Amino acid sequence: MRLIFFYLGKLFTIIKNEVLVLPSRVAVGLFFLFMLLLPLFTKDIYLLRIFTLTSIFAIFAASWDLLSGFTGQMNFGHALFFGVGAYGAALLNLHASIPPWASVPLGALCAVLAGLIIGIPCLRLRGTYLALTTLAFPIILTGLIFAFPSFTGGELGISGIVRLTQSRVGDYYTVAVLMLGLCTVMWKITDSNIGIIFHAIREDEVAVRASGVNTTRYKLLAFSLSGFFAGISGGLYAHFMRIAGPSTLDLFLSFSVVIYAIFGGVVTIYGPVGAVFVLFPLLEFLRVVQNYRTLMFAVVVLLILLYMPDGLFAWLRDKIEKECPRCKIRNIATRHTCRVCTAPLD
Amino acid sequence: MNKLGKGMIISVIVFLFAMSPWAVVSAQEIKIGVIGPMKFVQGIGQWNGATMAAEEINAKGGIQVGNKKMKIKLVQADSNEFLNVTDATNAMERLMTQDKVDLVVGGFRSEAVLAMQDIAMDHKKIFIGIGAAHPELCERVAKNYNTYKYWFRGSPFNSTYLVRTAFIHLGTVGAVMKQSLNIPMIKVAIVMEKAMWADPMIPAAQGAIPKMGMEIAGVWRPSPVATDVTAELSAIQSSGAQIIFEIFSSSVGIPFSRQAGELKIPAFQVGINVEAQKEGFWQATQGMGNYVMTSDTYARGVEYNELTKPFVDGYIKRFREVPTYTADTYTAIVYGLAPVIEQAGTLDSDKLVSILEERVYKIPAGTVKYMKNAEGKPLHDLTWGPGFTTGIATQWQDGKIMGVWPYKWKLTPESPEVTYKGVVPIKLPPWMIEKYKK
Numbered sequence: 185m186r187l188i189f190f191y192l193g194k195l196f197t198i199i200k201n202e203v204l205v206l207p208s209r210v211a212v213g214l215f216f217l218f219m220l221l222l223p224l225f226t227k228d229i230y231l232l233r234i235f236t237l238t239s240i241f242a243i244f245a246a247s248w249d250l251l252s253g254f255t256g257q258m259n260f261g262h263a264l265f266f267g268v269g270a271y272g273a274a275l276l277n278l279h280a281s282i283p284p285w286a287s288v289p290l291g292a293l294c295a296v297l298a299g300l301i302i303g304i305p306c307l308r309l310r311g312t313y314l315a316l317t318t319l320a321f322p323i324i325l326t327g328l329i330f331a332f333p334s335f336t337g338g339e340l341g342i343s344g345i346v347r348l349t350q351s352r353v354g355d356y357y358t359v360a361v362l363m364l365g366l367c368t369v370m371w372k373i374t375d376s377n378i379g380i381i382f383h384a385i386r387e388d389e390v391a392v393r394a395s396g397v398n399t400t401r402y403k404l405l406a407f408s409l410s411g412f413f414a415g416i417s418g419g420l421y422a423h424f425m426r427i428a429g430p431s432t433l434d435l436f437l438s439f440s441v442v443i444y445a446i447f448g449g450v451v452t453i454y455g456p457v458g459a460v461f462v463l464f465p466l467l468e469f470l471r472v473v474q475n476y477r478t479l480m481f482a483v484v485v486l487l488i489l490l491y492m493p494d495g496l497f498a499w500l501r502d503k504i505e506k507e508c509p510r511c512k513i514r515n516i517a518t519r520h521t522c523r524v525c526t527a528p529l530d
Numbered sequence: 531m532n533k534l535g536k537g538m539i540i541s542v543i544v545f546l547f548a549m550s551p552w553a554v555v556s557a558q559e560i561k562i563g564v565i566g567p568m569k570f571v572q573g574i575g576q577w578n579g580a581t582m583a584a585e586e587i588n589a590k591g592g593i594q595v596g597n598k599k600m601k602i603k604l605v606q607a608d609s610n611e612f613l614n615v616t617d618a619t620n621a622m623e624r625l626m627t628q629d630k631v632d633l634v635v636g637g638f639r640s641e642a643v644l645a646m647q648d649i650a651m652d653h654k655k656i657f658i659g660i661g662a663a664h665p666e667l668c669e670r671v672a673k674n675y676n677t678y679k680y681w682f683r684g685s686p687f688n689s690t691y692l693v694r695t696a697f698i699h700l701g702t703v704g705a706v707m708k709q710s711l712n713i714p715m716i717k718v719a720i721v722m723e724k725a726m727w728a729d730p731m732i733p734a735a736q737g738a739i740p741k742m743g744m745e746i747a748g749v750w751r752p753s754p755v756a757t758d759v760t761a762e763l764s765a766i767q768s769s770g771a772q773i774i775f776e777i778f779s780s781s782v783g784i785p786f787s788r789q790a791g792e793l794k795i796p797a798f799q800v801g802i803n804v805e806a807q808k809e810g811f812w813q814a815t816q817g818m819g820n821y822v823m824t825s826d827t828y829a830r831g832v833e834y835n836e837l838t839k840p841f842v843d844g845y846i847k848r849f850r851e852v853p854t855y856t857a858d859t860y861t862a863i864v865y866g867l868a869p870v871i872e873q874a875g876t877l878d879s880d881k882l883v884s885i886l887e888e889r890v891y892k893i894p895a896g897t898v899k900y901m902k903n904a905e906g907k908p909l910h911d912l913t914w915g916p917g918f919t920t921g922i923a924t925q926w927q928d929g930k931i932m933g934v935w936p937y938k939w940k941l942t943p944e945s946p947e948v949t950y951k952g953v954v955p956i957k958l959p960p961w962m963i964e965k966y967k968k
Binding site (some may be wrong): 228229230233234237330331333338339340341343425426427429430431434436467468471474477478 | 606608615619620624644645648670729
């Protein structure tokens with residue numbers, strides 16, 4: 185009993201000293217609570233569908249940020265990972281009767297393989313050249329899908345896949361919990377030593393190599409990790425929609441993920457996640473003005489990019505928090521001195 | 531906050547609430563969802579057809595459901611399916627759960643319709659497909675009847691028959707040319723736009739053409755958005771082809787026909803040219819698209835039966851254009867759903883399905899009879915053939931779209947001849963007659 189009280193006390197101290205001191209962390213905490221408690225307040229299947237899909241695309245957007253934002257490996261064909269994950273899970277489920285709990289991670293491993301396959305030839309490329317090369321891969325895979333319709337389903341894709349769970353609430357919780365977990369993992373990766381090397385590769389790859397770091401290995405790792413997370417989102421999508429079709433490899437999807445990341449703020453993980461949670465439901469809400477829906481959506485995105493070039497959530501964070509010039513610890517904007525080193529913040 | 535600001539916020543909230551699906555609607559209405567790519571010509575056709583149907587039925591007081599008359603209320607859902615399949619499924623779910631529609635018509639892109647079909651079936655709502663032609667959509671009904679029985683194909687007939695019909699048109703042109711020009715062995719150039727959906731048609735054409743007693747001159751694949759195809763046309767001319775079997779769904783149909791006309795290529799164009807189905811084709815090709823023949827559904831003056839003329843004329847009067855097959859939402863509502871609801875006296879989907887699947891009824895484009903597969907299981911797919919649905923072929927003849935098929939058409943040598951009212955004989959280009967007439 186005393187042990188429980190000890191850990192509860194420790195948890196309370198962490199929440200008090202590490203979470204409640206920063207508005208951004210409070211916001212993340214509230215977001216976690218919102219996601220976990222939403223079905224207690226509404227069982228509306230349309231609303232749960234929107235938030236389930238939002239969560240799936242949030243994983244997808246964060247995975248792009250992990251590769252292109254943090255490592256600087258500009259990927260304009262990220263739908264490849266999503267599509268491979270979706271097709272992998274669908275094929276395994278349909279032909280080998282593998283249930284979703286196994287087909288989704290196995291599909292993600294197929295996406296990792298795809299990440300390695302495209303990562304190796306792309307290692308010598310940078311910037312625009314890399315972006316254009318990656319753009320080609322989903323198109324090539326789409327070509328293969330149409331070339332072998334008896335196996336891939338051709339233009340129709342693969343249907344008849346088992347549902348993720350037997351209820352919409354079940355689907356929602358499965359996806360939401362995975363989204364919260366996987367995004368946290370991605371955030372922790374970027375905050376680890378590996379993340380620091382990813383950062384460094386983006387800033388100056390030659391300098392990192394000169395420091396004795398095998399950048400090739402880390403770039404491949406970034407491709408694989410990003411492919412894995414995007415593949416998970418693809419597999420979840422296939423089981424939720426009960427179809428994996430050529431649209432999972434669409435250029436539209438590849439560009440959507442870039443828009444999400446830039447809208448929310450790249451090199452943050454939380455930025456693309458937040459952006460999906462703003463833009464995806466917004467697009468649905470705008471159905472009330474159906475004829476102007478896409479126009480209004482575009483205006484919102486353009487205005488944000490015009491006035492908040494670093495992304496909405498990076499801008500918001502800078503408005504509510506300040507970074508200590510001495511110890512780099514973040515503080516609430518209302519403070520005049522750093523909460524750790526007491527250096528003046530203004 | 532000042533009064534003006536507060537007033538504006540209240541106005542916005544009231545407006546959004548009024549626009550929202552949660553707004554209260556009358557229970558005396560039958561809500562029909564019309565789902566499709568509403569910013570594209572296909573979706574506009576679907577909406578126009580449904581609008582015309584609703585106006586017509588409501589003008590008569592509505593549909594008799596049991597002891598009460600219920601008017602039709604249409605709910606438009608932009609599926610955005612050409613760009614985003616996820617969006618399409620969300621639109622369908624919204625129709626089902628927020629708008630609470632009783633029935634749905636529409637859908638176009640096969641992949642999106644497949645996903646939308648699942649949602650409609652989950653909610654046990656009748657979904658009549660108007661646009662997607664893939665056979666799999668109906669094969670699902672036979673495979674899993676209890677789940678997919680609420681799906682019916684409305685238009686067009688499935689893609690297997692679309693291709694078959696195009697080959698029949700090719701064979702018809704070949705027969706006309708053999709008879710008129712006395713060409714012993716006709717050479718056919720296969721020209722299909724470079725699009726994935728057209729890929730499987732090439733081996734199909736390569737297999738079918740020799741069986742029709744014709745020779746293949748070659749295969750050409752121009753870009754769907756090509757603006758200059760003189761290289762292909764020169765090669766086709768050099769190959770000695772007398773027929774060009776073309777499959778164009780995109781803008782290349784215009785430059786191809788225009789340049790073929792300008793160069794007076796001595797080869798007859800037949801197949802599927804979506805641009806040539808439109809009335810603006812003549813102007814777009816500056817009259818050079820004369821004699822181009824394409825598969826089609828409706829044309830001015832062509833009548834499948836007594837229902838065609840009122841529909842086509844009414845549509846032209848209302849929307850100032852000839853209806854395309856996506857406007858068959860009209861057909862689905864007026865001739866498919868309305869009589870079935872009146873007969874059943876209820877909106878219960880299961881009762882409607884049991885009546886609808888057994889009905890044989892006339893529509894402006896023929897007669898609907900739902901097929902069964904080889905094992906006798908219901909497919910809810912349209913029966914193709916004489917007496918049922920066949921489509922038509924149209925040809926540009928001196929600035930007018932004329933129906934040219936079926937004209938004295940026999941499916942088999944033993945079958946009776948079929949000629950629809952208003953259909954005229956195929957005309958061969960004069961420069962071809964000049965070149966080949968001996």
